[in-house]
Amino acid sequence: MYYVYILQSQKDDSRYIGVTADLKKRLYQHNAGISTYSNKKRPYKIIWYAAFISKETAYAFEKYLKSSSGYAFTKKHLI
Numbered sequence: 001m002y003y004v005y006i007l008q009s010q011k012d013d014s015r016y017i018g019v020t021a022d023l024k025k026r027l028y029q030h031n032a033g034i035s036t037y038s039n040k041k042r043p044y045k046i047i048w049y050a051a052f053i054s055k056e057t058a059y060a061f062e063k064y065l066k067s068s069s070g071y072a073f074t075k076k077h078l079i
Helices: 023-032 055-065 068-078
Strands: 002-009 015-020 044-052
Touching: 002 023, 002 055, 015 023, 015 055, 023 044, 044 055, 055 068
Parallel strands: none
Antiparallel strands: 002 015, 002 044
16 A cells, blocks of 8 residues: 655644655654654644555656646545
C-alpha cells in the first residue's frame, strides 16, 4: 500500500503533502527533523490520508493535490 497524506504544522498551520509506503515511519521522520524540507515547521499532525494499491496512482494523486486545482479540491473536500 502507498499512502498520500496531508500534514499540518502545529507551529504555523502550514501544510505538507507527500507519499509513503509507511505512514507512521514517515510522520516520525517529519517530526524528528530527518526530512530537510519540512524540519523547520515541525511538529506535524496527520490531518488526512488515503491508501492506494498502485504506486503510480498514489504519485499521480499527490501531484494533482499539489496543483492549483488540487489545492482547491483539498480545501473544498478534504479539509
